[in-house]
Amino acid sequence: MKVLLIQPPVRVDIDPCDIPAGIAILSSIAIEEGHQVALLDLNSSRPIPSLRDSAKQIAVEKWDIIAIGGLSSMYKDIKKLLYISRKINPDALIVAGGGFITYMPQKMMEFNPEIDIAVMGEGEETWREVLRTYDSKQWNKVKGICYRQDDTIVFNEPRPLIPNLDVIPYPAYDLLDMDSYFSYSGSMWFPGGFWNAKRRINFVTERGCPRQCTFCTHNGMNRWDQLALYGDKKVKEMDKEFEYQAITRFFSPEYIVKHVKMLYEKYKIDYICLLDENLTAYPKRVHEFCDLWIQEGLHKKVKLGTSGDAPSISPEIVKHMKEAGFVYISVGGESGSDKVLLKDIGKGVTSADNQRAIDTMRNNGVEPHMTFMVGNPNEDINDVLETVKFLKHNKATVNPFICTPYPGTKIFMDHEDSILAQYDEKLELLRNNKISDIPKDLVAKWKNDALEKFLLSLNNATDYSCTVSQKFDFGDLIAIKHFMNLQDYGKLLKLAHMRNWSHDEKWNKECPVCLAENQVSVELKPRLN
Amino acid sequence: MIKSNFNVKKIETDKENVDKQKFEALIESSGVGSHMVFRTTENDDEFFIEEL
Amino acid sequence: MSENISFDLDEKTYQKLLEKKENMGFKNKSWNEWFSNLIDEENSYSKILENIFEKKNYDVYFDDWIKNFKNNLLTIQNGHSAKKLIPEKEYPSGIIIGGGPSLKKHNHLKILANSNFEGAIICCDSVLSKALEEGVTPDKFKNFFVVVIDTQSHQKQWFEKDIVKKFGSKIKCIVSTTVHPSTYEAIIDSGMEVYWVHALFDYDKGKTSFNYISGIMSRSEKNQKGFPGIQTGGNVGTAAWTVSWNILKCPEVILIGIDQSYPIENQNGEIDFNSIGRAHPILYEYVEKIKSGKDNSESVKQAFPITFNPDFNCHYIQDPVFLYYSNALKEFIQKTQNKVKTINATEGGAIFGNGINSIKFNEYLKLKN
Numbered sequence: 001m002k003v004l005l006i007q008p009p010v011r012v013d014i015d016p017c018d019i020p021a022g023i024a025i026l027s028s029i030a031i032e033e034g035h036q037v038a039l040l041d042l043n044s045s046r047p048i049p050s051l052r053d054s055a056k057q058i059a060v061e062k063w064d065i066i067a068i069g070g071l072s073s074m075y076k077d078i079k080k081l082l083y084i085s086r087k088i089n090p091d092a093l094i095v096a097g098g099g100f101i102t103y104m105p106q107k108m109m110e111f112n113p114e115i116d117i118a119v120m121g122e123g124e125e126t127w128r129e130v131l132r133t134y135d136s137k138q139w140n141k142v143k144g145i146c147y148r149q150d151d152t153i154v155f156n157e158p159r160p161l162i163p164n165l166d167v168i169p170y171p172a173y174d175l176l177d178m179d180s181y182f183s184y185s186g187s188m189w190f191p192g193g194f195w196n197a198k199r200r201i202n203f204v205t206e207r208g209c210p211r212q213c214t215f216c217t218h219n220g221m222n223r224w225d226q227l228a229l230y231g232d233k234k235v236k237e238m239d240k241e242f243e244y245q246a247i248t249r250f251f252s253p254e255y256i257v258k259h260v261k262m263l264y265e266k267y268k269i270d271y272i273c274l275l276d277e278n279l280t281a282y283p284k285r286v287h288e289f290c291d292l293w294i295q296e297g298l299h300k301k302v303k304l305g306t307s308g309d310a311p312s313i314s315p316e317i318v319k320h321m322k323e324a325g326f327v328y329i330s331v332g333g334e335s336g337s338d339k340v341l342l343k344d345i346g347k348g349v350t351s352a353d354n355q356r357a358i359d360t361m362r363n364n365g366v367e368p369h370m371t372f373m374v375g376n377p378n379e380d381i382n383d384v385l386e387t388v389k390f391l392k393h394n395k396a397t398v399n400p401f402i403c404t405p406y407p408g409t410k411i412f413m414d415h416e417d418s419i420l421a422q423y424d425e426k427l428e429l430l431r432n433n434k435i436s437d438i439p440k441d442l443v444a445k446w447k448n449d450a451l452e453k454f455l456l457s458l459n460n461a462t463d464y465s466c467t468v469s470q471k472f473d474f475g476d477l478i479a480i481k482h483f484m485n486l487q488d489y490g491k492l493l494k495l496a497h498m499r500n501w502s503h504d505e506k507w508n509k510e511c512p513v514c515l516a517e518n519q520v521s522v523e524l525k526p527r528l529n
Numbered sequence: 530m531i532k533s534n535f536n537v538k539k540i541e542t543d544k545e546n547v548d549k550q551k552f553e554a555l556i557e558s559s560g561v562g563s564h565m566v567f568r569t570t571e572n573d574d575e576f577f578i579e580e581l
Numbered sequence: 582m583s584e585n586i587s588f589d590l591d592e593k594t595y596q597k598l599l600e601k602k603e604n605m606g607f608k609n610k611s612w613n614e615w616f617s618n619l620i621d622e623e624n625s626y627s628k629i630l631e632n633i634f635e636k637k638n639y640d641v642y643f644d645d646w647i648k649n650f651k652n653n654l655l656t657i658q659n660g661h662s663a664k665k666l667i668p669e670k671e672y673p674s675g676i677i678i679g680g681g682p683s684l685k686k687h688n689h690l691k692i693l694a695n696s697n698f699e700g701a702i703i704c705c706d707s708v709l710s711k712a713l714e715e716g717v718t719p720d721k722f723k724n725f726f727v728v729v730i731d732t733q734s735h736q737k738q739w740f741e742k743d744i745v746k747k748f749g750s751k752i753k754c755i756v757s758t759t760v761h762p763s764t765y766e767a768i769i770d771s772g773m774e775v776y777w778v779h780a781l782f783d784y785d786k787g788k789t790s791f792n793y794i795s796g797i798m799s800r801s802e803k804n805q806k807g808f809p810g811i812q813t814g815g816n817v818g819t820a821a822w823t824v825s826w827n828i829l830k831c832p833e834v835i836l837i838g839i840d841q842s843y844p845i846e847n848q849n850g851e852i853d854f855n856s857i858g859r860a861h862p863i864l865y866e867y868v869e870k871i872k873s874g875k876d877n878s879e880s881v882k883q884a885f886p887i888t889f890n891p892d893f894n895c896h897y898i899q900d901p902v903f904l905y906y907s908n909a910l911k912e913f914i915q916k917t918q919n920k921v922k923t924i925n926a927t928e929g930g931a932i933f934g935n936g937i938n939s940i941k942f943n944e945y946l947k948l949k950n
Contacts, residue, residue, distance in 0.1 A: 002535075031534055038533035045935060047891050049530060057531045060538045175532040183915060183936040198919050397947070551880035552626065556633045559863050559884070559901040563645070563732040563759075564813045564820075565638040566631060566909040567781035574784070576917070577827035578810040579664070581779045581796030 001134060002061055003030045004092075006068040006085070007041045008077040009048040011460050015184040016043050018202040018275065022098070023069060024171030026127050031172060033131045039175035042077075055084045063089050065134065069098030069123070071219075072406045073458045079112060086114035095130060097123045102220040103229070103408030104455075105146045109153045111452050117147045121220030121229070122207075124168055126159050158230050160242035161221065165207065166255045170262070178267060185271065197271035197303065201263060205256050205289070208248035209277035211309060213332070214346050214410040215373070215403055218277065223247045228408065248278075250285060253292040264301055271303045271327075280308030280329065283317055290324035299325040307331065310349050310357035318364040326366055331357055333370035336390030337383035344376035346410070351390060358394055373401040373461070374484060375469045375477045377411065381496045382504050384480055388487050399485040401461040402477055405468050415468045422466045423450035423457070471501070626883055627908045634815070634905050638782070643791070645732045645759070646782070650795050652762040658801035662808045663755050663776040663828050672724060674700035674949075675831035678717070679818040680708035681840025683929035689837045689942050690715035696946045700833075703728060703825050705817045708838060709752075710742040719751035726829065727773070728821040729764060730757040730780050730813050737767035749773045755824055758799060758808065778828075779810040780820070814909045816841075822910070826921040833922045837942055840930030841907040842897035845887060852887065852896050864900045892939030893928050907931040 005027050007020040020041060030037040040057050042049055049057075058066075066085045070078055078100060085094060097119035101108045105118045117139065119126045126144035133139060139147045144159030162168070185200035208222030218225045223245045226235050238245050263269045280286060293299055304321075305328040313329065321329070331354065335341050338350045354370065361368040372387060391398055405412035405419055412419065421428040424446050429435045457465045464474055472480060476499065483491040493511035496503045508514040531537055569575055590598070602615045650657075676698065684690060693702075694716030701724040704712050709727050712718075719725035725748075729736060739745070749772030756768065757780040768775055779799070784792035792810060800807040811827065813820040818839045825834045843864060847853035857868045867885050887898045899907065907930075914923045915936035925932045926942035933939055940948075 036533065036535040038531050038535075038537055040531045042530065044530070053530075060531065172534075175534070177530075177532065180935060183918065185918070548878065548880045549629070551878065552883055553629060553633060555867075555880060555884035556630060556901045557637070561634060561637040561641055562815050562902060562906075563638070563642045564730060564780055564815045565635050565782060566815050566905070567784070567812050568631070569785040571785070574810075576812040576823050576913070578781065578784065580806040581784065581792060581799075581808060581810040 001035045001064045001131075003035045003037045003065045003067065003131070004058065004061070004063040005030070005037070005039050006058070006066065006081055007039065007043055008068065008070045008074050008081055009043045010070060010074050012046070012048055013460070013462060015046060016181065017184050017200065018273070019171065019173075019176055019178070019181050021171045021202065021204065022123070023067075024173065024176055025168060026067065026069075026097075026123060027172040027175050028169040029124060029128050030131060032169060033128065035131065037172070037175070039172065041176060042081075044177040044180040051080055051084065054081065055088060058085055059088045063092045065093045065095060065131070067095040067097065067127070069096060069100070069119075071099045072103070072408075072455065073460045075100050075455045075458060079456070082112050082114040093117065093134065095119060095127075097127070099217065099219040099406075099408070100455075102225075103217065105155070106153055107448075107451060109146065109148065110448075111455075115148070117145050119145055121159060121225070122161055125162060158226070158234065158238070160238045161207075161223075161226070161245050161249065163243045163246075163249070165249050165251045168251075170259055173263075173266070182267075199267060199269045200271040200273065201267070201269050202273045202275050203256070203259075204251075204275050206248055206250045206276045206279065206282075206285075208246065209309075210247050210281050211278065211347055211349075212410075213334075214344065214414075215406070217406065217408040222249075225408065228413075248282065250282075253285075253289045256289065257292055257296050257298065260298060260302065261296070264298075269302060271305075274304060274306035276306055278309050278312075279306045280312040280317055280321075283312060283314070286317055287320055290320045293324045299323065303327050305330070308357075309347075310353040313357040313360050315360055315364055318360055318366050322365050328367040328369050329361055330369040330371065333372050333390075335372065335376065335379065335383060336387035337379065340376050340379050340383045344378050351386070354390070355394075370396065370398070371401060372398050372484075373403045374481055375403040375467050375472060377403075377415070377468050377470050379403075379469060380471045381480075381492065381501045382507075384484065385489065385492060385503065385507055388484055388489060388492065391484075392487055397485070397487075399462070400481055402464050402481060403468060404458065404461040404465055406458065407455070411468050419454060419466055419468065420447050420450040423453040627904075630901060630905050630908065634902075642732060645761075646791055646795075649732055649759045649761055650798075653758055653760070653765060654798065656765060657758050657777050657799045657808070659803055661774065661776045662804055663778045663811075663824070664809055666726070666753060666755070666776055666828050668830060671830040671832060672701040673831075674833035674835060675703050675825040675829055676700065676835045676837060677818065677821045677825060677839060678702065678704045678708055678712055679821070679836065679838035679840070679927075680705055680711075681818075681838045681842075681927060681930055682844050683840050683927045684708065684711075684838030686844075687928045687942065689926075689928075690717050692943050692946065693717050693837070694721065697950060698722065698946065700724070701726060701825065701829050701831060703821045703829065705821055705838075706731075706736060706739045707817070709739055710745050713744045713748055719748050724829075725751060726753050726755060726824070728755045728817055728824055729760055729768065730817050730820050731764075732757075732759050732761060734761040734763045736761060736764040740764070740767035740771045740773075746771045755828070757813075757820075758795060777808045778824070779808055780813045781810045784810060812913070814906060814913060816906045819906065819910045819913070822913075822923070826917075831921070833924065835924045835926050835942075835945060836932065837926050839910075839925070839927050839932055840897070841903045841910065842888075842899045842929075842931040843903070844929060845896050845898040850895070857898065864898070867900075868898070888931065890930065890933050892925070892933045892937075893930075895929050897929065897931055899931060903931065911937065 005023050007023045027037050027039045042054055066089060068078060068081055093116050094114050095117045096115045101118045102120045105120055109115055109118060121144060129142045133142055143157045146153050146155040182199045185197040208218055212224055226245050235245055304326045307330045310331050333354045334345050336351050341347050341349055358368045405415060421431050426446055427450060459465050464478055467474055467477055479495060489510035490512045493503060493507055494513060497513040690712055702722045704727045706727055706729045752773050754768050754773040754775050756775050756777055758777055759780060779792060779796060782792055783790040796807050811820060811823045822834060825831045845852055845856055847856055854868050857865055867881055884901050885898060887896055889896050910932060911934050918936045924938045924940060926940055926945050928941055
């Protein structure tokens with residue numbers, strides 16, 4: 001059987017530093033199953049190939065199966081690729097997977113009639129079973145998918161999480177343009193000594209995260225997501241029938257070391273970014289990993305960088321990680337305001353935790369990297385100013401993300417109506433009770449159309465797509481993001497006055513309007529007298 | 530872009546035809562600098578030879 | 582699918598082919614891929630360009646190389662080798678200053694003059710006086726070098742300016758053995774110390790090559806092992822790049838003013854053929870043809886391509902000479918990623934692509950601070 005897997009472009013505004021490990025693992029599985037497998041990676045270089053060139057690549061063979069997947073932010077390109085895949089291969093079985101379809105499988109199947117099968121959540125075992133079921137077409141027996149049957153979309157039982165991640169094969173590196181990725185190793189876009197890397201690769205050593213930030217999902221690969229997708233009852237059934245559906249699962253340190261040794265031997269890698277969601281949240285495991293890494297001498301050969309969360313970053317952990325060759329730890333700082341952190345984001349972390357984490361990393365020779373975002377639901381100008389103050393204090397230059405309600409996130413679910421209203425003004429009129437007595441099916445159609453416009457507008461949060469902010473409109477957000485990057489208190493405070501937002505008195509000394517008013521009243525006072 | 534574990538057909542590039550002779554004539558009639566790009570089969574010597 | 586074809590080779594030939602294939606970076610790739618690459622490479626436009634320019638260089642300049650070398654010989658034999666400039670401790674980085682249009686457009690010299698940059702400054706000869714006038718001086722930047730390779734006598738003009746003479750004694754000049762003697766005289770008059778290099782032309786042609794013969798002839802009691810040879814890439818900008826990491830041992834090299842192209846956008850960022858002036862007659866002639874529709878053929882477009890630089894969001898046009906230079910420099914930067922990190926902060930021009938890091942100059946300086 002001839003199987004084509006397509007990696008769509010992602011984050012096209014920056015260099016393609018990360019190999020598409022997910023689709024490369026699925027390629028390995030297809031090879032293990034004995035098929036003729038091709039991987040079309042449309043993300044390996046910049047500029048990305050045109051749709052025309054991509055179509056030419058797809059047209060080189062008559063494929064039995066075409067698989068395509070990605071994140072919600074990639075939907076615009078995925079949609080086009082689905083269309084041309086079907087046009088070119090009318091008879092192929094088209095399988096879609098990844099975050100973009102996991103959270104809205106019904107809608108995605110409706111919006112994209114090209115898709116025959118949707119793989120929801122963790123894909124490896126489901127994909128293997130899809131391949132094995134191709135001949136019999138008995139799709140009803142495959143857990144973790146929904147599929148098209150006549151005019152309906154049939155949902156099968158969800159698939160439980162893979163309990164032991166060590167069974168997952170290595171990505172099919174031979175099907176990737178590794179030289180192209182290595183050529184971006186020293187990319188200037190990233191901090192953390194990336195730019196000293198000569199042959200950098202990315203890796204994941206865990207799936208999941210114990211925190212439940214309202215803006216985050218896990219591509220259906222942990223307990224929080226399963227609870228949101230299938231409900232409490234179903235997840236508890238899976239706990240009983242299979243194994244406890246974990247919040248976080250790990251590859252063993254032995255698996256990781258063996259994998260890295262192979263990469264070192266074959267590709268002479270010198271830097272690995274562990275793209276884990278939250279490595280430091282499990283200190284015992286961090287120590288086990290670092291011990292084995294150092295014992296195997298890899299600390300002398302390969303530099304490391306990873307992500308963590310602020311409360312878990314202790315001097316002991318950081319020292320051990322430094323010894324193991326970690327150069328940076330990236331933490332989601334998000335905001336300098338405790339109100340935003342605790343109430344809007346629900347991270348369970350404060351600004352003091354973030355500061356402590358930065359200080360701990362700096363004192364122990366590991367570079368801190370923090371990301372921030374603006375446009376959280378209840379964030380006001382005072383919260384923004386607190387964030388700028390935090391950045392200035394730490395001499396950090398940050399261009400904040402815009403808080404984006406990706407499908408499956410709590411912020412999406414909590415604000416779905418207001419999000420859709422941003423894509424159809426009629427829905428906004430309805431929300432504000434300016435129109436009424438609209439038939440339900442017509443409103444449903446408006447919402448459906450607005451939903452797809454929303455999905456097509458999604459990007460990687462460096463740019464504006466839509467907002468959940470209750471305080472700022474889109475013009476405000478773009479301006480605030482710009483001035484946060486410049487750390488310009490003056491402009492932010494001027495904007496506050498222009499919009500009649502009140503700011504705390506402690507900012508008066510930074511505020512050009514307040515300073516001018518004060519100065520004028522002091523100078524004029526004697527004259528008035 | 531596409532890589533596989535079997536022999537996938539190679540596709541032709543879509544460049545329109547360039548008249549090679551005309552292209553060469555255009556290059557000939559353009560200016561020339563006083564130095565050229567140095568080429569060698571000895572990779573180590575391509576950029577720097579310590580003692581000529 | 583086409584059939585596979587097999588044929589016999591003796592073991593020795595096979596081993597040679599295998600070695601060549603591996604040396605060209607095709608170790609893990611198929612024989613088909615390597616052979617295809619060889620054939621495509623031979624027929625490619627960049628290869629045609631190189632072959633023509635190599636021949637033109639010989640035809641036009643060979644005699645000048647010999648004459649200039651002959652006239653410089655005694656000075657060379659008694660002079661300093663550029664190897665003397667190899668530092669004990671490497672400079673943290675080096676900035677190459679080229680004379681391309683982006684330098685003025687983005688005010689890079691002023692930005693540099695106002696910065697706290699601590700590495701080496703490697704200036705191309707034609708832009709030296711401008712750099713000094715804008716405050717990029719050896720008083721501020723202690724490790725200041727200038728590179729001169731061109732063979733024509735008019736190069737001396739860069740060293741006859743008063744401001745160059747003012748700072749000359751603090752500048753080290755890396756000079757090709759084939760420069761015009763009057764250029765050498767002007768350099769000395771300005772107060773600079775000269776350090777000789779051979780520009781590599783034809784060393785690969787063996788003992789009958791100009792490089793080999795001139796290399797032997799330049800050896801003397803003072804310089805028993807002769808002088809180093811550098812890849813110039815055809816132009817002083819690429820030569821300065823080579824010098825920065827091979828002689829000055831900079832692990833990181835930043836390019837400004839290295840456009841190797843002409844801008845072709847107006848102030849609104851639109852392609853505007855009227856922006857090409859008569860200052861570039863050959864280019865102007867062809868642009869006029871394109872504008873008037875008299876000759877808009879693919880051949881012209883291939884020889885005078887207009888390209889979009891996505892890193893700096895601008896279009897540029899090149900003539901065959903700049904195309905020749907930039908093809909080479911881009912290839913070199915990609916090839917040497919393991920040896921030197923090249924950062925292009927020109928904010929325009931033709932140098933972008935795989936392995937080339939692009940960034941705005943003031944952002945780079947901010948990052949470094």
